[in-house]
Each structure stands twice: as C-alpha cells, then as structure tokens.
Amino acid sequence: MLLIPCPWCGPRDEAEFHYGGQAHVAYPADPGALSDEEWARYLFFRDNPKGSFAERWSHSAGCRRWFNAVRDTATNEIHAVYRVGEPRPVTP
Amino acid sequence: MAERRSPAAAFADRFATASKSGALTLAEIPFLRQINVRVDPESPAAADLGAALGVALPVSPGTAVRSGEVTVAWQGPDEWLVIGPEGYEAEPLRAALGDRHGSVVDVSAQRTTLLVGGPRAREVLAHGCAIDLHPSVFGPGAVAQTMLARAQVVLLPQQDGFLVLVRSSFAVYLAEWLLDAATEYVT
Numbered sequence: 001m002l003l004i005p006c007p008w009c010g011p012r013d014e015a016e017f018h019y020g021g022q023a024h025v026a027y028p029a030d031p032g033a034l035s036d037e038e039w040a041r042y043l044f045f046r047d048n049p050k051g052s053f054a055e056r057w058s059h060s061a062g063c064r065r066w067f068n069a070v071r072d073t074a075t076n077e078i079h080a081v082y083r084v085g086e087p088r089p090v091t092p
Numbered sequence: 093m094a095e096r097r098s099p100a101a102a103f104a105d106r107f108a109t110a111s112k113s114g115a116l117t118l119a120e121i122p123f124l125r126q127i128n129v130r131v132d133p134e135s136p137a138a139a140d141l142g143a144a145l146g147v148a149l150p151v152s153p154g155t156a157v158r159s160g161e162v163t164v165a166w167q168g169p170d171e172w173l174v175i176g177p178e179g180y181e182a183e184p185l186r187a188a189l190g191d192r193h194g195s196v197v198d199v200s201a202q203r204t205t206l207l208v209g210g211p212r213a214r215e216v217l218a219h220g221c222a223i224d225l226h227p228s229v230f231g232p233g234a235v236a237q238t239m240l241a242r243a244q245v246v247l248l249p250q251q252d253g254f255l256v257l258v259r260s261s262f263a264v265y266l267a268e269w270l271l272d273a274a275t276e277y278v279t
C-alpha cells in the first residue's frame with residue numbers, strides 16, 4: 001500500500017485515491033482542426049517512463065480534490081505533490 | 093404520511109446492549125441538520141456566511157470550529173459541512189450567500205451520525221481506520237474525511253469519543269462492523 005501525501009489532507013492510504021494518468025496533457029487549443037491521427041494521439045498516447053513521472057491523483061475518499069504528484073514508476077517513491085495549476089517542481 | 097426512520101434505527105437495542113459494559117458507547121444520533129457550503133474562502137460572500145454562522149469558515153485543512161450548537165467542518169479548500177441540531181435552518185445561510193457564486197445545500201439525508209464514545213472508542217475505530225486517531229493529533233477541533241472499514245466517513249473527534257458521519261446506505265453495514273469490532277471490549 002502506498003502512502004500518498006494529499007496536498008490538503010496529508011498522508012493517506014492509497015485506497016483513498018483514484019489515479020488520473022499523466023499530468024500536464026493540455027487539451028488541444030482547436031480540437032476541430034486536428035486530424036484523426038492527431039486526436040488519437042492526444043486521447044491515447046502517454047509517456048511511459050521508468051523513473052520520475054508527473055501524474056494526476058484524486059483524493060476521492062477524502063477532500064475529493066485533484067492534484068499532481070511526481071512518482072518514481074520503478075520505486076513508487078513520491079518525490080513531490082503539488083496543486084493543480086502549479087508547475088511541475090524540480091525533483092530528482 | 094410515511095413515518096420517518098433513521099438509517100440505523102434498527103440497531104438501537106444492540107447499541108444499548110454494547111454500551112452497558114462502560115468500555116464503549118455506541119448510539120445513533122439521527123436527523124442532524126447537515127448543510128454543504130461551497131464558496132471562495134477569500135470572497136466577501138465567505139465573510140458574510142461566517143457572520144451568519146457566528147464563526148468564520150475554517151480555512152486550515154482538517155479543522156472544525158464550533159458556534160453554539162453548530163459545527164463547521166472543513167471539507168476542501170472551498171467546501172464546508174455545517175452540522176447542527178435538527179431544527180437548525182439553512183435559510184439564513186442561503187440568504188447570506190444571496191445570488192453570489194457559491195452554494196448552500198441541505199444534505200441532511202445524505203448521512204446519519206453514529207456516536208462511538210467511551211474509553212475504548214479509539215481502539216474500536218482503529219480496527220478499520222488508517223489515520224492516527226490519537227488526541228495529540230486528532231482531538232476536538234479536528235475533522236477527517238477518510239475510510240472506516242472501507243466505508244467513506246467523516247470523523248469528528250469529541251471530548252469523549254468520535255462522531256462518525258456515514259452515508260445512509262452504508263449505515264447498516266458500518267453499524268454491523270462497529271458491533272463486530274467492539275466484541276472484544278464489551279463482552
């Protein structure tokens with residue numbers, strides 16, 4: 001079980017959270033102008049690094065707020081959590 | 093007109109029996125007024141709501157403040173739960189917000205309230221709750237939205253024990269779980 005530090009509530013069990021995939025994937029400025037391939041790339045293509053990964057989490061059984069976390073996908077170490085709208089902090 | 097029944101009404105006798113040992117108090121506190129308030133905490137509307145409540149909306153995560161019989165519990169950076177006696181009315185809060193951006197919604201039917209009190213209250217809850225319930229970090233003035241036995245709850249520590257606000261549809265499950273968790277302390 002991961003202990004995930006919600007930026008509002010503090011450390012809580014992983015079971016209180018929902019995972020939201022990669023963070024900082026911007027909605028296309030003009031979706032109608034995209035080709036099918038470009039739209040599919042926006043919808044389905046995500047990074048899959050071994051190491052630090054910025055991702056979205058929702059504290060669904062607590063304060064129900066979305067936030068971002070930088071997690072090491074190999075060790076599960078969480079290097080940083082930060083609120084939606086804040087830039088990704090510099091982490092190892 | 094249909095008779096109103098609280099979600100854990102059927103447990104009154106078993107709660108009373110479990111409370112006889114003195115180690116634990118279990119009871120339902122039915123029909124408390126619960127009002128969900130959402131507003132930008134920096135806005136003039138938030139200040140007006142605070143004035144109507146008699147206490148400023150608490151902005152520190154995990155804190156709850158009291159104003160007379162009413163508790164105002166932090167639920168999120170722009171969300172609070174106001175808990176009062178059955179007769180407490182939402183209308184003055186609605187009037188304080190006016191037509192400004194925000195919401196005041198009576199959610200009393202969403203959850204019922206269980207009291208888990210007595211010397212063993214903390215141990216019983218700890219059977220199914222991962223957060224630290226020790227009074228040094230979670231005493232009166234705190235609030236937590238978390239999971240108890242995998243059911244979503246709002247925990248409000250009191251001078252003696254805890255109020256456990258649980259969704260009406262989960263109340264029977266949680267009441268059964270509490271009685272089971274309490275077995276070793278009450279028999």
Ligand SMILES: [Zn+2]
Binds near residue numbers: 006
């Ligand atoms: Zn939270």
